[in-house]
Amino acid sequence: MSPKSICSPSESSSSTKSWIVHGIVAGAAIAVAVGARAYLGRSKNFRSRVVGIIPARFASSRFEGKPLVNILGKPMIQRTWERSKLATTLDHLVVATDDEKIAECCRQFGADVIMTSESCRNGTERCNEALQKLEKKYDIVVNIQGDEPLIEPEIIDGVVKALQAAPDAVFSTAVTSLKPEDAFDPNRVKCVVDNRGYAIYFSRGLIPYNKSGKVNPQFPYLLHLGIQSYDSNFLKIYPGLHPTPLQLEEDLEQLKVLENGYKMKVIKVDHEAHGVDAPEDVEKIESFMRERNLS
Numbered sequence: 001m002s003p004k005s006i007c008s009p010s011e012s013s014s015s016t017k018s019w020i021v022h023g024i025v026a027g028a029a030i031a032v033a034v035g036a037r038a039y040l041g042r043s044k045n046f047r048s049r050v051v052g053i054i055p056a057r058f059a060s061s062r063f064e065g066k067p068l069v070n071i072l073g074k075p076m077i078q079r080t081w082e083r084s085k086l087a088t089t090l091d092h093l094v095v096a097t098d099d100e101k102i103a104e105c106c107r108q109f110g111a112d113v114i115m116t117s118e119s120c121r122n123g124t125e126r127c128n129e130a131l132q133k134l135e136k137k138y139d140i141v142v143n144i145q146g147d148e149p150l151i152e153p154e155i156i157d158g159v160v161k162a163l164q165a166a167p168d169a170v171f172s173t174a175v176t177s178l179k180p181e182d183a184f185d186p187n188r189v190k191c192v193v194d195n196r197g198y199a200i201y202f203s204r205g206l207i208p209y210n211k212s213g214k215v216n217p218q219f220p221y222l223l224h225l226g227i228q229s230y231d232s233n234f235l236k237i238y239p240g241l242h243p244t245p246l247q248l249e250e251d252l253e254q255l256k257v258l259e260n261g262y263k264m265k266v267i268k269v270d271h272e273a274h275g276v277d278a279p280e281d282v283e284k285i286e287s288f289m290r291e292r293n294l295s
Contacts, residue, residue, distance in 0.1 A: 046139075046164060047163060047231065048164075049138045049139045050139065051090065051094070051131070053095075053130050053143060053144065055096045055116075055127055056097045057099060057102075057120075057126075059099075069279075071149055077102065077105065078106075078111075080149050081106070087154075092136070094130060094134070096127060098115065098118045098126075114134070116129045116130055125238070128141075128236060131236075137232075139232055140164070140229050141230050142159065142229040145226030145227060148227065150285070159172045159228065162267050163231065165265075169231075170263065171254070173199070173227065173254065173264060173265075175191045175222040176222070176271040177220065179223075180217065186205070187204075187278065188204075189223070189252060190204075190223060191222045198263050198266065199264040202258075203252075225269070225271060238256075243256065244260065247259065
């Protein structure tokens with residue numbers, strides 16, 4: 001499907017079914033929190049200033065021009081921006097792109113745009129560059145995937161609050177239940193977490209993987225959602241961390257965080273819609289929206 005840029009004026013998103021955020025396991029309440037509580041107690045404004053950044057690039061090996069693809073009359077990047085604007089924890093929201101076509105489209109529907117370099121290797125590096133160019137200082141940066149046109153503002157708020165509550169973590173993200181039909185799809189990234197809600201591993205393969213080689217219908221497999229938030233001080237050092245073997249093998253940037261020994265907080269949410277990873281996903285998400293009368 002060829003991408004179409006349809007930059008219509010911003011409209012308020014219609015009320016949709018709220019996704020229930022299940023589990024922010026408060027970092028300050030766990031064993032490590034003896035020291036963590038003291039850290040939190042030093043300031044009532046711990047990690048209080050939050051910026052949301054939607055990284056967007058035109059060039060993509062799997063789906064060129066994806067941010068501008070038409071989804072029921074609006075470019076996908078606009079739908080993501082409109083949903084993100086509803087999050088209550090964000091003090092500011094910007095689009096970070098290296099492409100003038102995307103930038104112009106975003107300006108037309110009212111988004112603030114930060115131009116970034118074409119040399120950014122991934123969305124995290126693009127967020128870091130955009131952060132350096134912002135006039136104000138922020139404590140948390142939320143990387144909101146531009147290919148999540150139905151992102152729920154409650155999920156954005158959830159990952160922010162999770163990071164605020166876990167001073168021993170530098171990163172937070174979200175997962176939802178994995179559908180059996182997506183078990184062996186390498187575009188659907190899977191996640192496993194420990195008993196305290198911290199990430200253990202992410203993979204394009206099914207994890208955990210049992211001896212039968214089949215999906216266990218009784219096991220609660222987790223699907224990683226693209227959204228992630230970072231402590232801004234950590235984000236500044238992230239580009240300087242050397243690529244790691246697991247990161248390169250799986251082609252998953254979050255593995256570089258884990259391989260370097262940093263902690264990542266994970267929340268579980270109810271989320272029915274998939275992001276748009278490939279052209280064939282556009283029809284799926286449009287059908288999903290029509291079934292639920294989402295405009």
